[in-house]
Amino acid sequence: MSDVVIRVENLSKKYIIGHQKQESYTSFRDVLSNGAKSLWHGLTSVCTANLDDRSEEFWALKDVSFEIKQGDRVGIIGRNGAGKSTLLKILSRITEPTSGKISIKGRVASLLEVGTGFHPELTGRENIYLNGAILGMDRSEIKKKFDEIVAFAEVEKFLDTPVKRYSSGMYVRLAFAVAAHLEPEILIVDEVLAVGDAQFQKKCLGKMEDVAEKEGRTVLFVSHQMASIQKLCQRSIWLDQGQVVSDDTTQLVINNYLNNSSGLSKISLRDRKDRKGDGKIRFTSVHFQNQMGENTTCFYSGQNVRILLFFTNNTQKRLNNLNIALAIDNQTGERITHLSTDVICSDLSNFGGDTDCIAVEINKLPLTSGSYGFTLFSTVNGVIADWILNAGLFEVEQGDFYGTGKLPPLMQGNFLVDYQFKTLLVNLSQINVSA
Numbered sequence: 001m002s003d004v005v006i007r008v009e010n011l012s013k014k015y016i017i018g019h020q021k022q023e024s025y026t027s028f029r030d031v032l033s034n035g036a037k038s039l040w041h042g043l044t045s046v047c048t049a050n051l052d053d054r055s056e057e058f059w060a061l062k063d064v065s066f067e068i069k070q071g072d073r074v075g076i077i078g079r080n081g082a083g084k085s086t087l088l089k090i091l092s093r094i095t096e097p098t099s100g101k102i103s104i105k106g107r108v109a110s111l112l113e114v115g116t117g118f119h120p121e122l123t124g125r126e127n128i129y130l131n132g133a134i135l136g137m138d139r140s141e142i143k144k145k146f147d148e149i150v151a152f153a154e155v156e157k158f159l160d161t162p163v164k165r166y167s168s169g170m171y172v173r174l175a176f177a178v179a180a181h182l183e184p185e186i187l188i189v190d191e192v193l194a195v196g197d198a199q200f201q202k203k204c205l206g207k208m209e210d211v212a213e214k215e216g217r218t219v220l221f222v223s224h225q226m227a228s229i230q231k232l233c234q235r236s237i238w239l240d241q242g243q244v245v246s247d248d249t250t251q252l253v254i255n256n257y258l259n260n261s262s263g264l265s266k267i268s269l270r271d272r273k274d275r276k277g278d279g280k281i282r283f284t285s286v287h288f289q290n291q292m293g294e295n296t297t298c299f300y301s302g303q304n305v306r307i308l309l310f311f312t313n314n315t316q317k318r319l320n321n322l323n324i325a326l327a328i329d330n331q332t333g334e335r336i337t338h339l340s341t342d343v344i345c346s347d348l349s350n351f352g353g354d355t356d357c358i359a360v361e362i363n364k365l366p367l368t369s370g371s372y373g374f375t376l377f378s379t380v381n382g383v384i385a386d387w388i389l390n391a392g393l394f395e396v397e398q399g400d401f402y403g404t405g406k407l408p409p410l411m412q413g414n415f416l417v418d419y420q421f422k423t424l425l426v427n428l429s430q431i432n433v434s435a
Helices: 028-044 084-091 124-134 139-153 168-181 191-195 198-213 226-232 250-266
Strands: 004-019 054-069 073-077 099-104 108-111 186-189 218-222 235-240 243-249 281-289 298-300 305-313 322-329 335-340 357-362 370-380 383-397
Touching: 004 084, 004 218, 054 084, 054 218, 054 243, 073 084, 073 198, 073 226, 073 250, 084 099, 084 108, 084 218, 108 168, 124 139, 124 168, 139 168, 168 186, 168 198, 186 198, 198 218, 198 226, 218 226, 226 250, 235 250, 243 250, 281 370, 305 322
Parallel strands: 073 218, 073 235, 108 186, 186 218, 281 383, 298 383
Antiparallel strands: 004 054, 004 099, 235 243, 281 305, 305 357, 322 335, 322 370, 370 383
């Protein structure tokens, strides 16, 4: 018998996107007019299309084909809008393909987004049994795994609380524990693990390794964290604009993907289509300046750096609860730091419709030499306004960070720490030193 558990042949998914002219405001007259039009159309059964209304076809996936064997650990990578989540939803039978064929052999457990498969009104305990039933397990099978699931998720105190009251982190911990422990032949995990803390992410990666290596189960893993993909997956598939660009060993695919991503820095942010958000804020350009006020994308460790974030406020109104963030990744795409107005409680309450730039100032740049990518992110009242992954690149060269004339050794980490060694006169008889 063939050991292929997933076979995808010429898979395509089409969506119809409607566009309607957006007005800056809606008057009472517009409400009455639109209501009258709706009534007239309903009475006459004749609908005349608004000249401002139009629709277009969008192919989220186009002629995707691949095979996955039992026990494979496969990473799915690509930029926002590449079709990764659509592919997983089709494989999980959440949505139907437009064309193509899928053959799946075995029971599938999916963790695609916070709350998938959980009923918000049910408790954690009840949702464990519900998910087990969905996977086709009887009550005795679920009961054997119950204690293990609860211990892994670390939600013992809230087991009999409705999951609608769980934090996003608790939700994900329980959802992953259920998906990984109820013995599916195929485990599908989307970027949702990014919600959990670093320790839990490490725990999940270890569990997925065990599921694949020790239990011979198949894992499909979507992530923007290349370090996690490298650690878990021996093979990866790179999707771009709904098509397979590369399907090979993980290291080769990631190298090609990162090289391609570096080319995105040459595209104007105004023209970037792979962004998310409701558009209240739109980043338009980023300028890096050194301590002399000169525009540059190359710095020395220890320099003062200013990053100018230019954007448009499409509401033309004063925005409350605005958060602007810039995340920095190393050469492998691993997140190394996150600079956010929200975290440092920077007050942007005076942000008005005429403001179009915010400066991020970094004193004594603590990064070691290398190439770094950055991601731009903004929210208004907690809702994502603009989000651009791999928005650009900058370079860091070795510099005299410590002001001693000596350069730190290469390949000794990503960060430089300002520290001191001091000699102290200590009376050891006054210190309790344990062996």
